[in-house]
Amino acid sequence: MLAVHDLAVRFGGVTALESVSFEVAPGSITSVIGPNGAGKTTAFNAITGYLRPTQGRITYDGVSLTGLRPASIARRGIVRTFQKTSVFPALSVEDNVLTGLHLRGTAGFFGVLAGRRRLVAEERALAAEAAAILEFVGLTQRQREPASALPYGEQRLVELAVALAARPRLLLLDEPGAGMTGAEKIVVGGLIRRVREQGVTVLLVEHDMRMVMGISDTVIVLNGGRVIAAGAPAAIQVHPEVIRAYLGGSAGSA
Amino acid sequence: MTRAGGWLVVVAALTLPLWLQSPYHLHVAIMAGIFAVLAMSLNLLLGYTGQLSLGHAAFFGIGAYTSALLTLKLEWSFWPALAAAISLAGAAGFLIGRLALKLRGAYFVLVTISFAGVISLVSINWIELTNGPLGLPGVPAPQLGPWSLRAKTAYYYLVLAAVALSYVVCRRLVRSRFGRALVALRENEPLAESVGVDVTHYLVLAAVVSAGMAGLGGSLYAHYTRFVSPEVFLFTYTVTMVIMVVAGGKGTLAGPLVGAVLFTVLPEALRAAASWQWQMLAYGVLLILLVFFLPRGIVPRLVASFPARR
Amino acid sequence: MAELLQHLLNGLVLGGTYALLGIGLTLIFGLMNVVNFAHGEFYTLGAYLAFAALALAGLDFFVALAAAIVAGAAVGWLCEITLLRPLRNESIDTTMLVMIGVWIAMQNAELLVWGGVAKSIPHPFPTAPLVLGPVAIAPLRLFVLVLAAGLIAASWLLIQKTKLGRAMRATFQDRDTAALMGVGIGRIHAATFAFGSGLAAAAGALLGPVFLVYPSMGDLASLKAFSVVILGGLGNLPGATLGGLLLGIAEELGAGYISSGYRDAVGFVIIILVLLFRPSGLFARQERIA
Numbered sequence: 087m088l089a090v091h092d093l094a095v096r097f098g099g100v101t102a103l104e105s106v107s108f109e110v111a112p113g114s115i116t117s118v119i120g121p122n123g124a125g126k127t128t129a130f131n132a133i134t135g136y137l138r139p140t141q142g143r144i145t146y147d148g149v150s151l152t153g154l155r156p157a158s159i160a161r162r163g164i165v166r167t168f169q170k171t172s173v174f175p176a177l178s179v180e181d182n183v184l185t186g187l188h189l190r191g192t193a194g195f196f197g198v199l200a201g202r203r204r205l206v207a208e209e210r211a212l213a214a215e216a217a218a219i220l221e222f223v224g225l226t227q228r229q230r231e232p233a234s235a236l237p238y239g240e241q242r243l244v245e246l247a248v249a250l251a252a253r254p255r256l257l258l259l260d261e262p263g264a265g266m267t268g269a270e271k272i273v274v275g276g277l278i279r280r281v282r283e284q285g286v287t288v289l290l291v292e293h294d295m296r297m298v299m300g301i302s303d304t305v306i307v308l309n310g311g312r313v314i315a316a317g318a319p320a321a322i323q324v325h326p327e328v329i330r331a332y333l334g335g336s337a338g339s340a
Numbered sequence: 341m342t343r344a345g346g347w348l349v350v351v352a353a354l355t356l357p358l359w360l361q362s363p364y365h366l367h368v369a370i371m372a373g374i375f376a377v378l379a380m381s382l383n384l385l386l387g388y389t390g391q392l393s394l395g396h397a398a399f400f401g402i403g404a405y406t407s408a409l410l411t412l413k414l415e416w417s418f419w420p421a422l423a424a425a426i427s428l429a430g431a432a433g434f435l436i437g438r439l440a441l442k443l444r445g446a447y448f449v450l451v452t453i454s455f456a457g458v459i460s461l462v463s464i465n466w467i468e469l470t471n472g473p474l475g476l477p478g479v480p481a482p483q484l485g486p487w488s489l490r491a492k493t494a495y496y497y498l499v500l501a502a503v504a505l506s507y508v509v510c511r512r513l514v515r516s517r518f519g520r521a522l523v524a525l526r527e528n529e530p531l532a533e534s535v536g537v538d539v540t541h542y543l544v545l546a547a548v549v550s551a552g553m554a555g556l557g558g559s560l561y562a563h564y565t566r567f568v569s570p571e572v573f574l575f576t577y578t579v580t581m582v583i584m585v586v587a588g589g590k591g592t593l594a595g596p597l598v599g600a601v602l603f604t605v606l607p608e609a610l611r612a613a614a615s616w617q618w619q620m621l622a623y624g625v626l627l628i629l630l631v632f633f634l635p636r637g638i639v640p641r642l643v644a645s646f647p648a649r650r
Numbered sequence: 651m652a653e654l655l656q657h658l659l660n661g662l663v664l665g666g667t668y669a670l671l672g673i674g675l676t677l678i679f680g681l682m683n684v685v686n687f688a689h690g691e692f693y694t695l696g697a698y699l700a701f702a703a704l705a706l707a708g709l710d711f712f713v714a715l716a717a718a719i720v721a722g723a724a725v726g727w728l729c730e731i732t733l734l735r736p737l738r739n740e741s742i743d744t745t746m747l748v749m750i751g752v753w754i755a756m757q758n759a760e761l762l763v764w765g766g767v768a769k770s771i772p773h774p775f776p777t778a779p780l781v782l783g784p785v786a787i788a789p790l791r792l793f794v795l796v797l798a799a800g801l802i803a804a805s806w807l808l809i810q811k812t813k814l815g816r817a818m819r820a821t822f823q824d825r826d827t828a829a830l831m832g833v834g835i836g837r838i839h840a841a842t843f844a845f846g847s848g849l850a851a852a853a854g855a856l857l858g859p860v861f862l863v864y865p866s867m868g869d870l871a872s873l874k875a876f877s878v879v880i881l882g883g884l885g886n887l888p889g890a891t892l893g894g895l896l897l898g899i900a901e902e903l904g905a906g907y908i909s910s911g912y913r914d915a916v917g918f919v920i921i922i923l924v925l926l927f928r929p930s931g932l933f934a935r936q937e938r939i940a
Binding site: 390392394439443445447449451455457458461464575579586617618620621623624625627630631632635 | 685737744747753754755761880911917918919926929
């Protein structure tokens with residue numbers, strides 16, 4: 087489904103990614119792990135159009151994504167979340183999700199100005215969809231509160247809800263478990279599995295090894311901007327290069 | 341605002357010439373209306389996309405000059421000239437909108453100021469077209485069929501119609517998918533993009549509508565005062581618009597209206613007591629105080645104090 | 651050819667003062683990240699203070715200039731500690747609005763105090779121009795050029811060689827580390843703003859006797875200062891210096907060869923073109939630190 091081929095990202099004198107190649111099979115949950123600074127978020131940024139790769143090709147269902155802007159990539163069904171908590175702070179939880187439903191709406195500039203009746207019905211339908219998504223992530227009771235007022239763990243759920251609202255076929259999650267308690271992580275892991283059951287392919291960056299090994303079909307390991315291993319969780323856990331990368335000097339994680 | 345309150349305002353506005361009969365009061369009402377249109381236009385950009393345009397006087401001025409020149413020199417009728425004024429101002433907004441794509445915050449402000457500065461210099465120096473600093477006197481009053489709209493009462497209703505139209509446009513845009521996209525861009529642009537909101541499309545459209553609306557205000561101004569000169573590009577107009585939006589409440593629909601009425605009526609009421617220099621000085625101090633004590637403006641504070649029954 | 655040289659010389663005189671304005675603003679906008687729309691008002695303040703010192707208090711010309719600069723810096727310092735310090739953690743838009751308020755308030759206060767009629771600042775220099783080969787220059791303008799150059803050099807020295815300058819550079823590169831190393835962040839911010847405002851006041855005090863002094867003279871000064879900062883790159887002192895000189899020369903050449911009515915447009919056009927095509931400035935060698 088997603089194929090990254092020979093991706094390199096270099097700026098100034100820094101090489102963030104070099105010769106990175108991997109594939110994501112449709113319907114799978116693939117995790118990208120690696121020590122801090124290994125280039126995981128950079129890879130996400132390159133795939134989703136926030137960064138222009140210096141070299142390499144990224145294709146989705148055979149069509150090239152390189153050079154496309156993030157909004158265009160979202161239109162193709164690829165949606166990402168962000169490493170740092172990213173919500174629309176002043177908006178209510180419900181409005182956050184409604185914004186995520188942007189691509190589901192058809193109300194264009196002229197239609198809105200004309201006040202067409204069809205659009206009123208559309209707004210109602212969107213509100214219903216938003217309610218359904220909030221129920222899925224378990225935030226129905228928070229829907230009217232401003233997103234910024236929510237505790238950290240719930241804000242990350244809002245993020246997930248917003249991303250799901252955009253109806254991705256490929257969902258990129260950047261450290262969905264970061265900063266969460268053990269219980270919250272189990273919830274998130276469960277949600278990711280249920281999302282996959284609905285036919286969404288998931289690519290995630292994560293540091294929590296238990297979470298990663300528990301839900302992933304494939305694990306890709308980055309270190310120093312390069313892929314050092316890729317395969318099933320069990321194989322990765324005993325891979326000598328991987329063990330060396332984590333224990334051999336970089337700040338510990340997991 | 342409660343529904344009853346809203347209807348009261350509408351009725352009051354519709355019947356204003358009945359109970360405010362003096363020409364002076366009607367004049368104040370007309371100016372308040374023109375500024376309401378301008379304030380709403382600025383609010384669309386500042387309040388909803390979060391970008392501050394300090395060159396909005398440029399769109400106002402382009403609208404005024406276009407309308408004046410077409411009716412004076414090419415003897416167009418008011419209505420097509422109005423349409424042209426809105427279109428030309430909107431086109432200028434398109435230009436600024438495209439520039440905004442690369443720039444945000446302070447840089448956008450600087451570009452808008454520079455743009456206004458260049459347009460202002462053109463209006464002063466391109467004497468063959470604009471008559472330079474002497475301005476264009478004798479701009480004709482609008483005609484609606486056989487009736488002239490020269491009288492203050494008639495013009496008041498013209499301006500009221502423009503205010504109503506602008507309000508409806510803003511309201512429809514803001515309370516829709518379009519408005520959500522704008523606010524999303526203001527609140528968290530990368531996140532908005534990640535769910536498919538096309539920055540280019542929305543910022544440019546917002547700029548075009550904002551500029552076109554300011555052009556509408558410009559045309560109304562030109563045909564009311566019946567004189568257009570480079571003074572329309574004076575920074576005082578932009579400052580007044582900014583105060584109206586910031587004090588009234590940016591990002592709200594009623595804010596610019598409240599601000600426009602307040603800051604048209606207040607200076608007139610205080611005119612006997614203090615000169616316009618004192619007024620402008622007060623505006624400066626007020627802006628500082630607002631930022632410290634009432635950053636969201638008057639309307640949100642009122643709404644919070646008197647929660648409307650939903 | 652002589653005409654060209656004359657324009658270049660005139661451009662240098664103006665450019666020197668633009669460089670002062672630019673250096674001041676590049677520190678405030680580039681380093682402190684404050685969108686100081688009131689920068690031109692300190693320029694105006696410098697001019698009016700020089701006027702007051704000379705025409706009203708009858709002070710010696712050079713003393714008056716010095717007093718204007720010091721007073722400008724003092725007002726800047728006051729402004730920073732009362733208005734900007736409480737807002738330090740707010741967004742850049744908030745401080746921008748406050749500085750717009752200061753701009754409006756200062757300008758209209760000056761209008762009320764001094765009136766709208768332009769004033770002329772007396773100076774002790776002879777009016778007959780000095781002839782230096784193919785060009786001529788009024789002694790006053792030569793003085794302006796020399797003093798501007800001196801102040802620019804002093805600024806460079808301050809930033810590069812003194813403890814204060816080092817502290818300033820450290821603060822704006824990495825505030826937290828600087829604080830940990832014992833730098834008084836509040837004092838550095840106030841000092842930077844005061845310094846920048848003092849330079850603006852200097853430019854005003856220098857140009858005041860050359861042209862006339864009127865309340866809205868600061869509007870164009872502000873914009874030209876921004877133009878210089880954008881041209882030279884934010885926080886870039888040599889860039890601001892070169893940018894200022896370039897702007898002055900460009901204006902003079904434009905006014906001389908194209909049209910004098912549009913001379914002020916040069917600054918505007920520079921802002922638009924540079925922001926469109928080379929947002930980091932013509933001379934910026936590295937990414938902006940902010």
